[in-house]
Amino acid sequence: MTDMIVQPLHAPPPRLVRPSAGIFALYVGVGAFFLFSLYGSNLSPAKLIDGLPNMLRLVGEMFPPSLERLQSVGGAMLETFQMAFAGTVIGVILSVPLAILAARSLTPHISLYYAARWLIALFRTVPDLVWALFFVVTVGLGPFAGMLTLVVDAIGFCGRFFAEAMEEADKGPQEALSALGAGRSEIVFSAVLPSAMPSMINSALFTLEKATRASVVLGLVGAGGIGIELKVAMDLFQYDQAATIIIGVFLLVLIVERVSSILRKLILK
DSSP states (O other): OOOOOOOOOOOOOOSSOOOOHHHHHHHHHHHHHHHHHHHHTTOOHHHHHHHHHHHHHHHHHHOSOOOTTHHHHHHHHHHHHHHHHHHHHHHHHHHHHHHHHHSTTTOSSHHHHHHHHHHHHHHHHSOHHHHHHHHHHHHOSSHHHHHHHHHHHHHHHHHHHHHHHHHTSOHHHHHHHHHTTOOHHHHIIIIIHHHHHHHHHHHHHHHHHHHHHHHHHHGGGTSSSTHHHHHHHHHTTOHHHHHHHHHHHHHHHHHHHHHHHHHHHHHHO
């Protein structure tokens, strides 16, 4: 009977890989800056605990919600969604040619690629409230300023994701069309856009949800919508009316997100 060779059992690998000295120093630096950020934010659990009675009092004054200005609130809610919808549609449409220029494989020239990328980055990085203040000064108070703000926001959001979707599109149909002598525009409309369309539709629907939430805040600086109603109610200590507005905003955002989810399933199935 042959002797059985017993193989030595290998120890399991460590659950955590020991970091190098540089990575460990990076972890320590991030942790230290986190603690420094807490200090800079004036973190105070005692203040939060002391403020709980005020929070409970505020919630108590909000309920039951007031229905006195329900018609006015409903009109402002409709205006809010109109701003969000119009701004999203215009922004999505303008994002398509800008995204083509921002896609390295599709742009006619490298200078146009960098210009489109920088423009998209500018639109995306500047906060919505800053754009809202800019357009309020430009066109005056009202929903038009809010809609322009949402157009810029949609271009910044969709332009980036549209360009990435186009760059990640299947190269096979593009190469086949190019071999047949198709031009750049024919390749874009016949191969790139059909391949990237599901991702673009998904991004556009998310943009509408994002715009609906953002349009509520724009009213705080006079750019139309329900935000100004909420600001007035809070400034006048009419917390019961503020509760009505908050509930209305919650329902509006919930409905938009639900409808967007249904459309996403129907279109992308």
